[in-house]
Amino acid sequence: MxxxxxxxxxxxxxxxxxxxxxxxxxxxxxxxxxxxxxxPLNTASDTVGLVFPVHxxxxxxxxxxxxxxxxxxxxxxxxxxxxxxxxxxATLVQLKKLMASKGITxxxxxxxVMPSNYIPWGGAPDTEKQNKLFEKAAxxxxxxxxxxxxxxxxxxxxxxxxxxxxxxxxxYPVSAPHIPxxxxxxxxxxxxxxxxxxARVCPAGNIALPGGxxxxxGRCEQCFACLQWCPKEAxxxxxxxxxxxxxxxxxIRISDMFVDEKKV
Numbered sequence: 113m114x115x116x117x118x119x120x121x122x123x124x125x126x127x128x129x130x131x132x133x134x135x136x137x138x139x140x141x142x143x144x145x146x147x148x149x150x151x152p153l154n155t156a157s158d159t160v161g162l163v164f165p166v167h168x169x170x171x172x173x174x175x176x177x178x179x180x181x182x183x184x185x186x187x188x189x190x191x192x193x194x195x196x197x198x199x200x201x202a203t204l205v206q207l208k209k210l211m212a213s214k215g216i217t218x219x220x221x222x223x224x225v226m227p228s229n230y231i232p233w234g235g236a237p238d239t240e241k242q243n244k245l246f247e248k249a250a251x252x253x254x255x256x257x258x259x260x261x262x263x264x265x266x267x268x269x270x271x272x273x274x275x276x277x278x279x280x281x282x283x284y285p286v287s288a289p290h291i292p293x294x295x296x297x298x299x300x301x302x303x304x305x306x307x308x309x310x311a312r313v314c315p316a317g318n319i320a321l322p323g324g325x326x327x328x329x330g331r332c333e334q335c336f337a338c339l340q341w342c343p344k345e346a347x348x349x350x351x352x353x354x355x356x357x358x359x360x361x362x363x364i365r366i367s368d369m370f371v372d373e374k375k376v
Contacts, residue, residue, distance in 0.1 A: 113259060115140035117161035120174050122335025124364030125226040126195045132250060137239045145178050145314075152195070154183040159260065159286055165229075166196035166203045167334055169279035174315065174333055176210065184215040189263040192221045197228035202280035204268030218364040221268025222256055224249050229336050232349055235356030242341070242362075297334035298339070300325055301354065303346035310338035310347060311368040313369040341366055343345065 115137050119130035127142070134140035141157075145164070157198060160182075164175045190211065195201045204221035226235075226249060227242045236242070244245045259266070270276055292337030300310075318331040319338060326338065326347065339347040340360045348354050 113138055113159055114157040115159040115161060115260075116147075116155040116166075117142045117147045117163055118178065119143070119163040119334075120145040120165065120172060120178075121163075121369070122165065122315070122333075122337040123229040123340045123359060124361030124369070125229070126163045126165055127364055127368060128194075128227075128361045129193055129195055129224055129248075129249065129253065130161070133161065133253075133339055134258075136253060137260060139206065145174060147177055148179070151181070152183045153178065153181045154185075157185065159189045161260075162190070164190040164192075164194065164205070165335070166194050166200055168276075168284050168291065169201040170197060170203050170288060170314050171206050171210070172286035172333060172335075173288070173291065175207070179210050179214065179216075182214065182216065186215070186217075189219050190216055191219050192268070192340055192352075193287075194221065194269075195222050195224045195226050195309070197230065198225050199271060199275060199279060200269065200366065201271040201284075202276035203270075205270050205276070206284075207237065208268050218268060220259060220264060220266045222252065223269040223271075224252060226361075229340055229359050231336060231339060231353050231356050231358070236359030242282070249286070258340070289333050292343075293332050294332060294334055295328035297350045298326075298328050299348055300331075300346050301348055303344040304342075305344055305346070307343065309366065312371060313337040313341045313370055317371070318338040336371060341369060 117130045119126045121127040130142040165169040194200050197340045208218040310326045311319040316331050316333045318329050320327045340358050
């Protein structure tokens with residue numbers, strides 16, 4: 113079984129899940145979910161995985177575009193992992209419907225709870241809480257691996273009914289279209305030294321550096337990579353984040369996130 117695991121990540125959680133899945137599956141390779149080249153997307157692997165964060169209780173725009181460009185192949189097995197902070201809601205159900213519209217069957221979908229990187233709602237949890245989440249996620253990866261190896265078919269995991277209705281069915285459709293312009297709340301404070309790391313880790317290529325200072329271009333994906341990876345903690349979002357603890361996965365290096373190197 114050959115496996116390609118496409119991942120989309122801002123602060124490393126999804127990359128960590130993709131790497132750990134690849135390590136327990138046979139002949140598996142994680143690849144970034146890039147959209148820099150036009151045309152359809154395909155892979156020679158007979159199993160295709162999608163690993164991505166939940167945004168606004170639904171699919172990120174990058175994942176939607178990636179699936180729309182993914183070539184359907186009835187001979188392949190497809191699975192997905194939705195990484196979230198505890199509210200997966202109906203994200204994987206949304207993905208299953210989107211893939212079905214392309215003639216693709218989502219064989220299985222898994223919910224992985226990881227530390228939150230959504231800093232507008234607060235800083236990173238303490239190290240003990242993070243480690244407990246990592247341990248549970250690692251255990252779930254081990255349980256999922258045999259199912260993926262035998263290409264098991266199962267309903268995608270989802271949240272409770274109220275969460276699916278209120279968050280995914282009601283809030284996501286009205287919130288998600290506004291995400292690209294939500295970068296208006298980002299700014300760099302006086303600690304910024306013009307290193308440009310924010311631009312290099314932005315998967316959307318949404319940050320220009322006029323005069324060596326970051327300027328957001330209205331194509332934001334709300335992954336918060338720019339803020340969370342800033343070595344000086346100079347990037348803020350609104351009025352409160354300067355006092356919040358930053359988060360990125362401790363096993364992921366900043367060089368793993370550089371978008372320019374992924375395109376080489």
